[in-house]
Amino acid sequence: MKNKTRVRFAPSPTGFMHIGNFRSALYDYLFAVHTGGDFILRIEDTDKKRFVEGAVESLLKTLDWAGLEYDEGVFQTTEIKDDNTNVIESKNYPGVLEVGEFGPYIQSEKLEVYKKYAEQLVKDGHAYYCFCEPERLEEMRAEQAAEKRPPIYDRYCLNHVTPDEINAKLKENCSYTIRLKIPKDETLEFEDAVRGKVKFETNLVDDQVLLKSDGFPTYHLANVIDDHDMQITHVIRGEEWLSSTPKHLLLYRFFGWTPPIFAHLPLLLNADKSKLSKRQGDVAVEDYIKKGYLKEAIINFVAFLGWNPGNGETQEIFTLSELADKFDMTHVHKGGAVFDIKKLDWINAQWIKKISILDLYQRSLEFLETKDFYLNAPAEKKAEKYVKKVLSVERARLLKLDEVGEDAKFFFKTALHYDTELLRWKECEDFETKKSLQLSKETLEGMADVDFEFDPENATNEALQRIMQTFMQVAEKNFTDEDGKTDRGQLLWPLRVALTGEQWSPSPFEVAQILGKAESLERLDKAIQKLN
Numbered sequence: 001m002k003n004k005t006r007v008r009f010a011p012s013p014t015g016f017m018h019i020g021n022f023r024s025a026l027y028d029y030l031f032a033v034h035t036g037g038d039f040i041l042r043i044e045d046t047d048k049k050r051f052v053e054g055a056v057e058s059l060l061k062t063l064d065w066a067g068l069e070y071d072e073g074v075f076q077t078t079e080i081k082d083d084n085t086n087v088i089e090s091k092n093y094p095g096v097l098e099v100g101e102f103g104p105y106i107q108s109e110k111l112e113v114y115k116k117y118a119e120q121l122v123k124d125g126h127a128y129y130c131f132c133e134p135e136r137l138e139e140m141r142a143e144q145a146a147e148k149r150p151p152i153y154d155r156y157c158l159n160h161v162t163p164d165e166i167n168a169k170l171k172e173n174c175s176y177t178i179r180l181k182i183p184k185d186e187t188l189e190f191e192d193a194v195r196g197k198v199k200f201e202t203n204l205v206d207d208q209v210l211l212k213s214d215g216f217p218t219y220h221l222a223n224v225i226d227d228h229d230m231q232i233t234h235v236i237r238g239e240e241w242l243s244s245t246p247k248h249l250l251l252y253r254f255f256g257w258t259p260p261i262f263a264h265l266p267l268l269l270n271a272d273k274s275k276l277s278k279r280q281g282d283v284a285v286e287d288y289i290k291k292g293y294l295k296e297a298i299i300n301f302v303a304f305l306g307w308n309p310g311n312g313e314t315q316e317i318f319t320l321s322e323l324a325d326k327f328d329m330t331h332v333h334k335g336g337a338v339f340d341i342k343k344l345d346w347i348n349a350q351w352i353k354k355i356s357i358l359d360l361y362q363r364s365l366e367f368l369e370t371k372d373f374y375l376n377a378p379a380e381k382k383a384e385k386y387v388k389k390v391l392s393v394e395r396a397r398l399l400k401l402d403e404v405g406e407d408a409k410f411f412f413k414t415a416l417h418y419d420t421e422l423l424r425w426k427e428c429e430d431f432e433t434k435k436s437l438q439l440s441k442e443t444l445e446g447m448a449d450v451d452f453e454f455d456p457e458n459a460t461n462e463a464l465q466r467i468m469q470t471f472m473q474v475a476e477k478n479f480t481d482e483d484g485k486t487d488r489g490q491l492l493w494p495l496r497v498a499l500t501g502e503q504w505s506p507s508p509f510e511v512a513q514i515l516g517k518a519e520s521l522e523r524l525d526k527a528i529q530k531l532n
Contacts, residue, residue, distance in 0.1 A: 006037055006040065007031055007232065008028065008041070008230060008235075010223065011059050013045050013055035019276065019285060022298075023305055023306070024237055024265065026066075027265065030323055031329065034328070040232070042105045043074050043107065048214065056074070061076075072102070073100060102231065114216075119178070126250075128178070129177075152204075176213060180210050182205045186201075188246040191261075193234070193262065193332075194329065195264060200246040219244075224248050224252060228255070234262075235262050235263065238264065263329055291401075291402050293400050294351045294401070296351045297344065297350075301347050310331040317351070317354070352401075357395075357456045361388050367402050381411065385456070388457065389513075390408055391404070410501055416526070417501065420531065423493075423527060436494045437498060437528050440498075464509055464510065471495075495508045498523050499524075
């Protein structure tokens with residue numbers, strides 16, 4: 001076990017999963033797979049003030065959605081097979097199981113362990129009881145801020161409360177916290193897997209609260225104990241925890257334990273280089289799922305927020321398994337990573353083109369079913385094969401799935417409403433436009449029915465090429481001037497408007513093929529009637 005890589009993702013159930021947390025989970029997963037190690041999921045739910053009901057279940061759902069499979073920790077009951085050993089039911093979360101030999105994996109179920117270790121630190125002289133009221137602490141911080149001093153506890157209870165007074169207060173059940181006693185005049189140094197050598201002066205480190213007055217541990221105490229108990233070898237977390245690392249290193253020293261290797265990931269930044277926050281845009285993974293970003297694209301994009309494969313690699317579109325194969329902690333950046341929504345859009349568009357039409361149809365359906373133009377369409381226009389045909393054309397222009405159908409509503413309508421003037425190509429007169437539409441109608445009538453049947457799941461569409469070539473020949477024959485220049489727009493513009501009622505749309509050949517011969521002819525007839 002000692003030689004095996006073990007990493008953990010340890011979120012707090014305070015709401016939906018933040019993109020930053022998702023990146024940590026992804027890097028944990030990629031590192032574990034790349035090194036052949038174990039990936040553990042732990043729930044750090046000791047902050048009761050920030051706890052959100054249902055957040056644990058939401059976190060589990062997001063990890064399952066992303067396909068970030070972990071080896072032990074916290075699972076939904078539906079994910080566990082009967083042959084699993086070391087399975088216990090969570091005491092605090094119905095429908096949740098803890099699987100593995102290093103549990104509990106939910107911190108609120110381990111309070112006695114944390115209390116025992118905190119009291120051991122006091123006994124060994126590495127921590128002390130603090131009886132300061134919140135009002136005194138607030139006054140102290142205000143005074144420090146006014147004098148522009150760092151906000152560090154002044155050690156009143158360490159220096160001015162006698163052992164007898166401590167015993168008396170404990171017997172009277174006075175409210176207290178336990179604080180870490182930071183040694184003075186030391187330089188703490190460690191090697192970060194991302195940042196290299198990092199140093200901290202202990203005189204600038206606060207006497208951190210380890211055990212709160214409600215009996216719950218703080219993050220600092222609980223995560224050190226759990227990482228030791230669970231034999232974690234590498235701690236991969238955000239840069240915001242870098243300043244807490246000296247406190248954690250001291251706890252490892254005081255307990256006599258070997259610390260794991262730390263890797264602090266760069267901050268996620270908005271376009272203006274400020275820290276990524278909800279004030280400037282969406283920050284939860286669920287927000288992007290709802291907008292129709294594919295999980296493959298989100299994973300692909302988030303992986304590059306602070307990392308790249310290096311070695312001159314130019315590939316930008318990666319599957320999860322390809323990322324795991326390439327992932328190397330030495331290529332994680334030190335500088336902040338800008339969350340570029342345009343880059344996410346581009347990656348998502350590439351993935352929309354990459355997945356199969358069947359997959360695209362299945363994922364698009366939930367978005368289509370929220371749109372009136374689809375809900376009000378006749379049954380034949382909601383048939384799976386027809387929608388797949390529409391998607392086979394629309395996918396080239398889609399950035400995300402919540403846009404599906406928005407630029408292709410004419411495929412779902414039975415009647416088009418547009419200004420007759422839109423049919424006109426440049427300075428053409430009505431009789432010329434009518435003649436062009438009549439010519440298109442005759443051309444369509446002369447085509448074989450088989451040219452309007454195609455398999456949207458087949459990349460080759462020879463019938464579409466035949467339709468296009470036929471119309472090009474008609475344009476060349478009828479709209480070529482004495483200088484040999486062919487004005488194809490005189491044929492194709494009125495045809496496209498007649499079929500779509502729009503100024504911008506896919507090519508008239510693609511539209512006609514999807515609509516089918518009969519409906520295309522019907523729309524041409526209605527356009528001609530508009531000109532009569």
